[in-house]
Each structure stands twice: as C-alpha cells, then as structure tokens.
Amino acid sequence: xxxxxxxxxxELTAGAGVHLYDTNDTAYLDLGAxxxxxxxxxxxxxxxxxxxxxxxxxxxxxASYPTxxxxxxxxxxxxxxxxxxxxxxxxxxxxEANEAALKFxxxxxxxxxxxxxxxxxxxxxxxxxxxxWKPKYRVPFEPMLEDVEFVPFGDGExxxxxxxxxxxxxxxxxxxxxxxxRQPEGxxxxxxxxxxxxxxxxxxxxxxxxxxxxxxTFWACAxxxxxxxxxxxxxxxxxxxxxxxxxxxxxxxxGVQSHGSTFGGNPVVAAAACATLETxxxxxxxxxxxxxxxxxxxxxxxxxxxxxxxxxxxLLIGIDTEHPATEVLQQLALEHHILAMAAGRQTIRLLPPLxxxxxxxxxxxxxxxxTLTATEVVR
Ligand code: PLP
Numbered sequence: 001x002x003x004x005x006x007x008x009x010x011e012l013t014a015g016a017g018v019h020l021y022d023t024n025d026t027a028y029l030d031l032g033a034x035x036x037x038x039x040x041x042x043x044x045x046x047x048x049x050x051x052x053x054x055x056x057x058x059x060x061x062x063a064s065y066p067t068x069x070x071x072x073x074x075x076x077x078x079x080x081x082x083x084x085x086x087x088x089x090x091x092x093x094x095x096e097a098n099e100a101a102l103k104f105x106x107x108x109x110x111x112x113x114x115x116x117x118x119x120x121x122x123x124x125x126x127x128x129x130x131x132x133w134k135p136k137y138r139v140p141f142e143p144m145l146e147d148v149e150f151v152p153f154g155d156g157e158x159x160x161x162x163x164x165x166x167x168x169x170x171x172x173x174x175x176x177x178x179x180x181x182r183q184p185e186g187x188x189x190x191x192x193x194x195x196x197x198x199x200x201x202x203x204x205x206x207x208x209x210x211x212x213x214x215x216x217t218f219w220a221c222a223x224x225x226x227x228x229x230x231x232x233x234x235x236x237x238x239x240x241x242x243x244x245x246x247x248x249x250x251x252x253x254x255g256v257q258s259h260g261s262t263f264g265g266n267p268v269v270a271a272a273a274c275a276t277l278e279t280x281x282x283x284x285x286x287x288x289x290x291x292x293x294x295x296x297x298x299x300x301x302x303x304x305x306x307x308x309x310x311x312x313x314x315l316l317i318g319i320d321t322e323h324p325a326t327e328v329l330q331q332l333a334l335e336h337h338i339l340a341m342a343a344g345r346q347t348i349r350l351l352p353p354l355x356x357x358x359x360x361x362x363x364x365x366x367x368x369x370x371t372l373t374a375t376e377v378v379r
Contacts (some may be wrong), residue, residue, distance in 0.1 A: 010333060015042025016362055018353050026337060027358055031329055033339030035366055036351035037315075038140030039212050040279040045241045045299075054271035063090075063264050070265040073273050080218055080277070082227055087253035089246040090265035094208040094234030095123025098171070100259060101230045102127045102145075105169035105202035108255030114145070115162050115201075117153035117169040117219050119179030122171060122206055124133040133179070133314040152185035156191045167201040169230075174220035176352075177209035181311045181318025181342045189224035202229040202252060208244075212236050213280050213354055215314040216290030238272040259269075280354065289315045289354040296350075296361045303365050306372035317350040318343055319368075322377040328368075331375060336367030 010028065014021040018041055030038065054069060061067050070090070078086040089100050091253050104110060116122070116131035125127065129138055131143035138144055144338045151158040153176060163170060170192055176182040176286065189205075196203040205228040210220035212233065221228060229252050234244040242263075263269075280286065300319060309320040312340040321328060325342035332338045343349035348368075352360075 008333070010339075015340050016136075016286065017041040017043075018356055020339065021116055022340070028333065029363055031350045031352040031356075031364060032341040034240065034351075034353075035235065035341065036209055036214065037233045037236045039214065039268065039354045040239060040276055040283070040285065041353040041355045044239065044275075044279055046095075046279050047082075047272055050271040050275035051241070051268055052266050053277065054081065058267045060266055060268070063261055063266070067265075067267050067270070069267050069270045069274065070352045073265070073277075074269040076274060076277050077169040077247060081231065082219055082221060083229070083231065083247055083249050084227060085250045086247045087250065089248070089259065090270075091244035091246070091261050092242045092263050093123070093244045093270075094206075094232065095128040095234040095244070096261070096264075097123045097234050097246045098122045098128040098131075098206060099125055099250070100132070100206075100244075101171070101204045101206075101232050101301070102169065103259060104230065104252050105204060106234045107257055108252045109168045109200060109202060111166050111168040111201065113147040113149065113167045115149050115151060115167055117172055117176070118150055119153055119176050119295070119362075120150075120171070120173060120206075120319075121176070121178035122173075148305055148336050153182060153352045156185075156188055159192060160195050163195045163199050163201060166200050167196070169202040169204050170196050171204040171206060173206045174210050174224070174315060175215060175316060175351065177316060178343055179345050181316060183311065183347055185311065186224065189221060189226055192226075192228040193228070196229070197357045204230040204232065206230065206232050208232055208234045209351070210316060212276075213286035213289060213314075214316050214351070215312075216286065216293070218280075219284060220313070236278060238269045240376070241269045241272045243273055244268050245372040283355075285354040289356070292356050292361065295358065296356075296364070299361060299365050300368065304369045304372065315350065315352055315354060315356065319350070320346055321348070321372055322346065323372055327375050328371055331371040333366055335374075336363070336371065338364055338367045
C-alpha cells in the first residue's frame with residue numbers, strides 16, 4: 001500500500017517559468033498546482049545556477065557548523081523582517097516553522113495556552129495540527145495539544161475575550177489560504193497585536209502562504225503596519241526545495257533553551273533561498289504581481305458570469321462559483337491545460353508564480369468561462 005497521494009491524472013516531467021509539462025510534452029499553465037512553492041517560476045536560471053554551484057562546492061553541512069551561505073540567508077531574511085532585531089531559525093517545512101514558533105512562544109512566556117482561528121491552517125505535525133482548525137485533519141489523531149482555543153477569524157471581540165495572562169501565543173494567517181482565501185477587516189491584526197502585547201503573549205503570524213511578495217508587499221502584515229513577535233515562512237522560500245523559517249524578536253529568542261534540526265539551513269537549500277529572494281527583489285516581482293493580480297481579479301469579475309465572488313490580494317486569489325470545485329479543476333486541467341487548487345467545496349484557489357503575464361490571465365479567463373458553462377451547478 002502506498003501513502004503517496006498522487007490522485008491527479010497528470011504525470012509531470014518538466015517545468016519552465018509558469019508552465020509544467022507532462023509525459024506527452026503538453027504544457028500546463030501552473031496557477032496553483034505547485035501550491036505556491038514557485039514564486040519566481042519553474043527552473044529560474046538564477047535559482048538553478050545557485051543550486052548547481054552550491055551542490056558542487058559544499059553539498060551538506062550539519063546545522064551545528066556555520067556556513068557562509070546560511071549566514072547570508074539569515075542576514076537577508078532578517079533584513080526583510082518586519083520585526084526589530086530579528087532572530088532566525090531555519091527548518092525544513094512550514095509545519096516545522098510553526099512547531100518552532102509554538103515551542104518558542106511557550107518557553108519565552110512560561111504560559112501554555114494557544115489561541116488559533118476557525119478555518120486556520122498551520123500544518124500537519126502534532127503541534128501545528130493542534131492549532132489547525134479543520135476537524136477532518138485533527139480528529140483522527142487526537143488527543144491534540146491541550147490548551148488550544150479556536151476563535152472565529154476576524155472577530156475582534158471574540159479574540160479580546162479569549163486572550164488573558166495564561167495565553168502563550170495567538171497564531172493567525174494574515175489572509176487565510178486553505179481556509180477559503182479570507183481576509184479580515186483592516187483593524188483585526190492591529191487588535192491582535194494590541195491584546196497580545198497587553199497580556200504578555202506572543203503574536204505569531206503564519207506568512208507561509210501570504211509572504212514572499214504574494215499579496216503585493218513582501219509580507220502581508222505590512223498593510224496592517226504591525227510588528228509581530230514571530231513570523232513564519234516556508235513554501236516558495238527556496239523555490240520548491242524543503243525549507244521553513246521562524247523569525248522572532250529578541251525576547252522570544254532569549255527564552256529558547258533547546259531546539260534543533262539536522263537539515264535546517266543546509267547549504268543547498270540556503271543557496272536556493274538566497275537566489276529566490278534575490279530574484280523576487282531584483283526583478284521587481286512584488287510590484288508586478290500586485291498589478292497582474294488586480295487585473296486577473298477584475299477580469300474574472302467582469303467577464304465570467306458564473307462566478308459568485310472573487311477574493312484575495314495580489315496573486316493569492318479565491319474564486320467562488322456555484323459549481324463543485326473538484327469538477328471545475330479537473331475540466332480546467334484536462335480540457336484547458338490550466339492547473340489550480342481548491343479552497344473549499346466551491347472555491348478555486350490560485351497561487352501562481354509571481355511572473356504571470358497578461359497572456360496567461362487571458363488563457364485562464366477564457367478557460368474558466370468555458371469550464372463553468374460546461375459544468376453543472378451544485379444543487
Ligand atoms: N501554514 C500555512 C498557512 C500553509 O498554507 C501551509 C501549507 O499549505 C503550512 C502552514 C504547512 O506547510 P508545509 O506543508 O510545508 O508543512
């Protein structure tokens with residue numbers, strides 16, 4: 001029996017830019033099939049060169065040895081961090097970045113309770129899973145961490161009522177991805193900052209899906225103009241190579257007594273991450289995607305009649321229809337060679353490379369309109 005979940009009927013063999021290719025050399029427009037892991041596109045030459053050069057020079061060094069490439073990555077991440085005096089921990093996935101965030105918050109505060117949000121997604125290892133909302137993911141593996149309370153996302157009063165002096169951390173996505181591409185009212189993150197500070201709790205922002213320029217600024221929390229205590233990153237940070245980063249303030253780092261990882265910050269992944277960050281910054285991708293994301297959202301709204309709502313920011317986009325998302329995605333892939341993801345029963349989620357261009361928007365709008373015309377609505 002295999003536990004690999006390869007349920008999609010397309011075998012991938014290659015990738016270049018915004019396209020993936022199958023065994024017949026058919027090109028698929030990758031609007032999300034890489035789960036937001038390819039911000040600068042597939043096999044970007046700068047990233048490919050960095051990986052090849054690093055592999056030929058120093059392929060691996062355990063995290064307990066310093067290396068120049070890891071130091072460079074840490075320096076770049078700290079420079080980009082919204083936290084004053086940032087400290088950086090490197091791991092191998094998003095869920096590990098959040099595990100570290102939860103551990104660090106508990107040891108720095110001496111408190112145990114964690115507040116998380118309805119519909120939030122933070123990963124599938126036991127700590128991160130305990131603060132992930134969907135019962136389908138959690139219930140089969142219970143008992144979870146004790147002392148976790150879920151509050152409705154975006155409800156400031158509920159958050160204020162839940163946070164007291166026993167709380168170690170509040171963990172939130174600035175815009176929920178997996179939970180349906182949901183953005184709270186502007187003041188919600190500022191309120192989360194205020195109440196956590198009042199009670200000595202850490203504010204953890206999970207920017208694993210929203211960060212790296214995806215929503216028009218390097219971090220999505222920039223629009224709230226707040227400084228979290230901990231911010232986590234992963235997914236596209238090393239262009240598809242496994243990485244997680246936990247950035248934290250001095251008072252959090254000072255409380256960390258022991259934590260470790262064999263592979264975290266290893267040279268090849270660090271080189272891929274440095275090249276990815278350099279490409280995002282030097283190619284002006286954040287500004288580009290803010291513009292192209294806006295164009296994509298307004299064209300879908302104006303031209304695809306069967307769409308009931310379009311949400312999101314930059315190139316994190318959720319599209320609601322009256323059609324089952326699984327059927328829409330299958331039609332899009334097989335008939336129109338467009339790969340996207342679901343974020344709910346009737347929500348299509350797009351997380352394309354930030355290098356998307358107008359011609360790709362055109363292909364998607366035409367393909368989505370034709371697909372929705374050909375698919376039956378949910379009754
Ligand atoms: N947090 C968020 C917001 C995510 O979207 C994800 C993955 O989709 C994770 C955490 C977990 O990341 P990983 O799958 O790398 O463990």
